[in-house]
Amino acid sequence: MPRRSLLARIRRKARGYAAKARRLLRSVNAEDAHPDDPWAQTHLTPEEARVYRAMDPRDREHACRVTRHLLRDHPHADPQLIAAALLHDCGKSLRPYFLWERVLVGLIPNRLSRVLPPVGAIGIRAHHPELGARLLAHAGARPRVARLVARHHHPGGDPDATLLHLYDDQE
Numbered sequence: 001m002p003r004r005s006l007l008a009r010i011r012r013k014a015r016g017y018a019a020k021a022r023r024l025l026r027s028v029n030a031e032d033a034h035p036d037d038p039w040a041q042t043h044l045t046p047e048e049a050r051v052y053r054a055m056d057p058r059d060r061e062h063a064c065r066v067t068r069h070l071l072r073d074h075p076h077a078d079p080q081l082i083a084a085a086l087l088h089d090c091g092k093s094l095r096p097y098f099l100w101e102r103v104l105v106g107l108i109p110n111r112l113s114r115v116l117p118p119v120g121a122i123g124i125r126a127h128h129p130e131l132g133a134r135l136l137a138h139a140g141a142r143p144r145v146a147r148l149v150a151r152h153h154h155p156g157g158d159p160d161a162t163l164l165h166l167y168d169d170q171e
Contacts, residue, residue, distance in 0.1 A: 012169075015169075015170060016169045016170070019169065019170050019171055033056075033057035033058040033060070033061040034057075034061060035057055035060035035061040035063070035064050036064045037052075037053070037060065039064070040052060040060065040063070040064055040067070040086050041053075043067070043079065043082045043083055043086060044083050044086060044087070045083075045140075045141065045142065047139045047140035047141050048083055048086075048087060048136065048139070048141045048142070048145065050139060051087060051090050051093075051135060051136055051139050051141065052086060052087055052090065054090070054093045055087075055089065055090055055092070055093045056092065056093060056096070056097070058102075059089045059090075059092055059093070062089065062171060063085065063086045063087065063088060063089060064086070065171045066085050066088070066164075066167045066168050066171045067082055067085040067086050067167075069167050069170065069171060070082070070085050070163060070164070070167045074163065077160075077163070078160060080142055080144040080145050080148065080160075081148060081160045081163065081164065083141075083142065083145045084144075084145045084148035084149050084152070084160075084164055085164055085167065085168075087132065087136060087141070087145065087149055088129075088132070088148075088149050088152045088164060088168055089128060089132065090128075090132040090135055090136065090149065091124065091127070091128030091129060091130070091131035091132030091133070091134075091135060091149070092124055092125075092128045092132075093135075094124060094128075094131055094135065095120075095121065095124050097121055097124075098121075101120070101121035102121075104121070104122075105121050105122055105124075105125040108122065108125065110125075110126070110153055113125045113126040114126045114127075129149060129150050129151065129152050129153050129154075130150055132146075132149045132150070133146040133147065133149045133150035134146075136149060147161075148160055148161050148164055151164075151165075152164045152165055152168055153165060
């Protein structure tokens with residue numbers, strides 16, 4: 001049994017790194033991003049929509065893909081989980097990335113980024129879930145949405161946060 005578990009973990013990690021490589025290639029040029037903003041905003045409160053619109057178009061496009069895949073497999077997902085999926089990377093909007101930074105931080109595993117000095121783009125990458133949750137709380141977003149955003153890399157046993165983490169990791 002442990003062997004299957006190890007094999008399943010290796011497969012999941014491999015899928016995650018492949019998805020990360022695809023996302024990195026798609027994120028080179030902001031003009032190539034085409035998020036479905038009208039659709040996304042139908043799932044957000046006005047306060048959340050303001051935060052969403054402030055996100056980089058590449059991050060909004062990624063968020064739309066994550067959300068659509070989640071809804072494909074879980075069509076009756078909680079509306080606050082859907083909103084959190086659309087906003088999960090909003091903490092990255094606190095500091096624009098240069099192209100080389102976007103590539104660099106995209107290559108650094110999340111666990112490693114959290115032990116590096118929390119400065120610049122690496123600091124944003126490492127702490128964007130917590131920063132996003134604070135941004136959402138300050139903007140007047142629903143508290144559960146902010147909590148899910150905060151936990152999207154470390155779900156801590158929350159089933160909705162676990163789903164968000166899984167779909168974010170796959171996209």
